[in-house]
Amino acid sequence: MNDIGRGIPLECDVKLNHILCSVQKQARRRFVNLTQVKESSEGLYQQLQSHLFKKDIVGLVVRFDPNAQTFPLAYKYTPRGTQIIVKRTRKGWSVLNITRGEVQSKPFIVYGLESRQEALAKFATKRLRTGCTL
Secondary structure, three states: EEEEEEEEEOHHHHHHHHHHHOOOOOHHHHHHHHHHHHHHHHHHHHHHHHHHHHHHHHHHHHHHHOOOOOOOOOOOOOOEEEEEEEEEEEOOOOEEEEEEEEEOOOOOEEEEEEHHHHHHHHHHHHHHHHHHOO
C-alpha cells in the first residue's frame, strides 16, 4: 500500500512512475502504466461530464482497476492487480493511493455520487414542499 496523503497531480509523471515501479516491483502480471490511467481518467471525466455539472464532479473519488474481470470459481489463486485511487479536484485528477489488491469485477468504482444524488433529491423535495421556484 502506498498512501500518498493529499495526492499527487496526474501530471507529475516522474513521481508517479517511481511509485508505480515500487508497488509493482514483485508483480508478474496485471500491471498498470501511467498512460492507461491518464486515458481512462479523462474518458471517465467525459462520461461524467455528459451527466453532471462540473461542480458536482469535483471531489469525486474513483478506484481505477484496469485489469477488472471476473474469474471462474475453479481458478484456485487470488487474482491481484494494481489499483489506483484518484480524486477529481478543480485543477484535474490527483492520485491518492496506489496499491496491489484483489482484482475487481468493474474497472471503475466511483465514490460520492450517491450522497450527491440524495442531497439533490432532498433539495428538490424541499423546494416542492415549500412551493419555492428557482
